[in-house]
Amino acid sequence: MSAPRDRPVSVLGLGAMGRALAGALLAAGHPTTVWNRSPGPAVALAEAGADVAGSAAEATAAGELVVVCLLDDDVTRRVLEQAAPGLAGRTVVNLTNGTPEQARRLARWLVAQGARPVDGGIMAVPSMIGEPGAFVLYSGAQDAFLDWRDVLASFGDAHWLGTDPGQAAVHDLALLAAMYGMFGGFLHATAMIRAAGGPAGGFAPMATGWLTAMLGELPALAAAVDSGEHDADGSSLRMQAASFGNLLTASRDMGVDGGLMRPIRDLLDEAVARGHGDDGLSALVGLLRGGLVRPA
Ligand SMILES: NC(=O)c1ccc[n+]([C@@H]2O[C@H](COP(=O)([O-])OP(=O)(O)OC[C@H]3O[C@@H](n4cnc5c(N)ncnc54)[C@H](OP(=O)(O)O)[C@@H]3O)[C@@H](O)[C@H]2O)c1
Known part of the structure; x- marks a missing residue:
């Protein structure tokens, strides 16, 4: 069963992301009530057809589906507590960024209020909401997710990840780790290029080509992590540790801080010291998880 277009939805939180979510719901024709701590952000949404609630409790009372997108878990909990008497029977989809434990704790509390909890992670920036390429991760109450899946699809592709909230x-956080690793590497690279007198703009296409080629390595890397067969495939950790030393020495010589890169060098060196010089990059996952990959 999925929710028909005329079932009312509410959005709590109209920051940059909440405004985008509410706008997507309105654009898809859903009757939408919005609430925000400060009144300013609701004005444009009211002009686009949203009802503006005077309190979080009023907004929760108006929507069978309540979408929450606030600054953090602490704010979310406090806002939902204000609305607690009206939560029974509601589906609450929390799209506020948080930790797995925060999601589980909030889900238990929502169940105690008689609500159906779904936690979500938005893999998009506000301008991408409702556009191709945006996707949102969901887990928690499966019946509630299935009930509202078509409405949630207004934000982007909806990915279901199971009943553990x-x-x-x-x-979400794992994908952010992958993203920040890439951006951190690119920022360091750009600092090197600028220090050497080159324009970052000229370097970007070269970096894009290189990173795109390296993205093709991810499935094989993942398979090696799962199997524990850390085949170097011609790029041993010993070789990589030696090259990485050059990267840091050259950065220092050019006055570029190596702070983003040093932890990777340390990891490579430790893996080699523990007898993994002939292995491939996938062996590092064992070290990251705190285990001794192989007795030295
Ligand atoms: N923006 C992105 O690119 C992006 C991408 C993916 C996920 N997210 C996640 O989406 C969530 C919202 O992000 P955002 O970009 O919309 O942030 P934002 O623009 O900073 O908005 C923060 C929201 O939280 C509200 N808020 C803050 N403190 C509050 C308090 N004490 N009581 C009540 N309301 C309070 C703000 O209300 P006021 O307007 O009254 O201050 C506003 O509605 C975050 O968890 C973020 O990690 C954002």
């Missing part, structure tokens, strides 16, 4: 946050 923490799974959306696990995957």
Whole structure:
């Protein structure tokens, strides 16, 4: 069963992301009530057809589906507590970024209020909401997700990750780790290029080509992590540790801080010291998880 277009929805939180979510619901034709702590952000949404609630409790009373997008878990909990008497029977989809444990704790509390909890992780920036490429991760109350899946699809592709409410946050934060690793590497690279007198703009296409080629390695890397067969495939950790030393030495010589890169060098060096010089990059996952990959 999925929700028909005329069932009322509410959005709590009209920051940059909440405004985008509410706008997507309105654009898809859903009767939408919005609430925000400060009144300013609701004005444009009211002009676009939203009803504006005077309190979080009023907004929750108006929507069978309550979408929450606030600053953090602490704010979310306090706002929902204000609305607690009206939560029974509601589906509450929390799209506020948080940890898996925060998601599980909030889900238990929502169940105690008689609500159906779904936690979500938005893999998009506000301008991408409702556009191709945006996707949102969900986990928690499966019946509630299935009931509202078509409405949630207004935001982007809806990915279901199971009934453990923490799974959306696990995957959200893991994807952010991958993203920040890439951006951090690119920022360091750009600092080197600028220090050497080159324009970052000229370097970007070269970096894009290189990173795109390296993205093709991810499935094989993942398979090696799962199997524990850390085949170097011609790029041993010993070789990589030696090259990485050059990266840091050259950065220092050019006056570029190596703070973003040093932890990777340390990990490579430790893996080699523990007898993994002939292995491939996938062996590092064992070290990251705190285990001794192989007795030295
Ligand atoms: N923006 C992105 O690119 C992006 C992408 C993915 C996920 N997210 C996640 O989406 C969530 C919202 O992000 P955002 O970009 O919309 O942030 P934002 O623009 O900073 O908005 C924060 C929201 O939280 C509200 N708020 C803050 N403190 C409050 C308090 N003490 N009581 C009540 N309301 C309070 C703000 O209300 P006021 O307007 O009254 O201050 C506003 O509605 C975050 O968890 C973020 O990690 C954002």
